């Protein structure tokens with residue numbers, strides 16, 4: 001039996017983001033940023049920054065490269081740590097891959113921020 | 118050539134609370150609702166006394182239907198998420214962001230709507246009589262001028278008045294005495310679309326950034342910073358306060374980023390009013406304060422994040 005009044009719903013929580021008070025964050029921002037950059041001409045580059053440390057970036061890169069048929073590398077940035085760099089606009093694919101429960105990383109979609117146009 | 122800088126006709130970003138419908142020829146029309154429930158309620162009860170309203174509502178239904186279909190198709194293709202939905206002619210509908218799909222009660226309306234959609238394809242004039250027929254039938258018994266107070270509206274008349282007539286009266290009175298409540302006009306908020314010109318082959322000029330920032334009540338610097346962070350590029354401001362962005366960007370793309378900026382840094386999360394101010398509060402935090410409801414929320418500072426080295430590698434190494 002459930003009593004309506006005893007549900008743990010916080011009416012004062014910030015609208016929109018549910019995790020505002022969470023402390024268990026991988027790095028200070030806690031978000032995974034997927035960005036896009038323009039190269040010369042129509043070429044673009046996708047970067048994935050802030051993947052949880054528990055994952056082996058090399059293995060992820062390998063899977064992504066195979067899955068999305070693109071090349072990529074891991075860049076070690078002094079501030080941002082390891083960042084995956086992919087050729088082309090892979091933002092949507094990567095986002096889906098990170099969230100995917102079956103063959104992805106099962107991450108929470110709320111922690112992923114996709115940037116760009 | 119596609120590379121030619123083209124000055125498109127002025128388009129606008131509509132921030133209407135009600136449903137904003139974009140016509141094929143670029144006309145933008147807002148329905149007279151302040152919220153979703155009213156929308157369906159009013160479209161059910163077409164005011165018998167007011168044919169023009171009737172026609173307009175009928176037109177809206179047809180259009181709304183068309184637009185929904187379009188939206189579905191887009192989803193099927195799966196290339197854009199809901200936020201990036203743009204109507205064919207480039208009009209941006211921010212209200213679609215929150216209430217993309219309105220639930221319409223599934224009654225006899227379904228085939229009615231289908232008919233309307235069909236008629237709408239041939240011409241909107243055809244749709245109007247059809248809707249009148251349908252709507253006039255149940256309320257035919259209830260005569261009388263509600264403004265003059267005759268017939269069923271007479272003071273001493275005891276005949277029960279049906280729901281639709283009452284609802285109709287409510288909306289008529291509302292339109293008459295409080296037009297700003299009934300229409301979304303007061304809440305509608307428009308910013309001009311970004312004007313993008315190409316400079317050379319590698320740069321884009323965002324010409325009316327100053328105007329847009331003025332409308333949003335934000336500093337050029339803040340908006341510029343956000344644009345650069347999101348687009349993963351850099352740029353400069355030229356003599357006439359136009360923004361020169363490195364890289365090739367289309368108007369649509371800039372528009373998308375601006376829309377995200379508005380959602381994140383302009384609109385009030387509590388009442389969705391765009392009339393807000395951004396100030397630097399204590400501890401280097403930025404706060405958005407709403408001018409209509411007074412709510413205050415903190416917003417994240419703009420972070421550029423990781424930026425990959427693009428081109429010119431040889432020069433940087435040397």
Ligand SMILES: [Zn+2]
Pocket residue numbers: 385386387388389390407408409410411412
């Ligand atoms: Zn507010």
